[in-house]
Amino acid sequence: MEAECEQVHGGGGEEEAGADEAMLWSFQEAVERQTLQIGASACGATAVVDVLKALGVDVAPEEADRCVQTRPRRNESPLPDYLLSRSEAGATHSQLIQGAQEASEGKVAGRFFHFHPRRRVRLIPWLARWIRKGAVPVATMNMQLAVPEGEEVPDAWHHQLVFGVAPHAVFMTNPLDVGSEEEVHQRLCSESVLLIRREDVLQRLTPDCCLSSLSESQSDPRWKALDIEGQVRQMALEEEQEPDRPKLAHITIPAAYSSGITLFALRGSQLGHQLLHAPELPLL
Structure with a gap:
């Protein structure tokens, strides 16, 4: 599988100075405001807590988890049922969107953008444009790709809030992390397998x-x-x-998740309308 998304040059505004930089939070704000993993397989619900926080909606972590409907691993089950539980443990991007909407009582809307199959997009300028408008991104990534040499292959996919981007770098929470553009691209452009x-x-x-x-x-x-x-x-x-x-x-095994970026905004805002009506990213 050719997992790395193609990077192609767009025109006009993407080449302007500062097109590759945007921050929702400063590093210090991220340290103070990020929510650490709230439970087993609950990285999606954890990201939703921070999405709502960034959009000015405070929700208890337990409520976010209830609304996202995090699915557990059935570790004590026989192998067939265990494998079924692993294929869907945690949450999909659809559960994140539904959970954010329910936990915010309809104030927050989300829109998922597929990055697999490969898309005609430059990841960091695309994220920067949306972040500057006030959108809050969550990356759904296959962490079993782009594993540094010598490190053990991770055991799962992962949802992480993106609190900013800079040239060649993506800044994320839970854990507080800086990913290179290349590795994040690879993890965002994955078949749905585990x-x-x-x-x-x-x-x-x-x-x-x-x-x-x-x-x-x-x-x-x-x-x-x-x-x-x-x-x-x-x-x-x-x-x-x-x-x-x-x-x-x-x-x-098959995985229930799709790799890509979910963008969140206040539903009644101009940005929310723009987000919900934005076209899919074009295939390469």
Whole structure:
């Protein structure tokens, strides 16, 4: 998969001085105002708390989580149900939009922009334009891409509020982080798949485990196309091999999430109207 979104040059205003810089909060404000993860798999609800805060709507974290309807991992379930729970644990961008709307009693609206398949857009100038207008971005990223060499592959996707951009840099909360334009681009431009670690599969694999039910019972054809049963069978066979032979580190399952940027604004504002009626980013 060619995951990195193409960067192409737009015309006019994007080349003006300062086109690559915009901040919702200063670094010090971000340190003081950011919300740290409010619960397991609740990065989406955490981002919504900060979105509402940035738009002047104070909501208790528990209320935001209730409105987002964060889905848990079912860690104690047999392997098939565990894999289903992993494919949707946390929240999608649709849940973030619905949660922000409900928690704000209709004051806040959100609009998601897909970045996969690749789009004709320059990420940082595009974000800067919206931030300068007062929009609040949340990035939905596949953190299993653009993993620094030597680091362990993360276990999940992640939602992070973007509180500013500068040339070649994206500033985010939860955790407070600076991502390079290249790595953020890659994580924003991902197929909707999730890697599940070998140990998480094998410790739940039992002799009576029936993985064929995943491909037969799910309406999403990707469960069949990815041959989950075949991947798990391969892992199990590898356990009988010599210890020093290479083994699969992960299996790949479908994910409920889509990679991209959700922009939030006050619904009744001119910006809110502009946001809701903005065209999709054009495909490359």
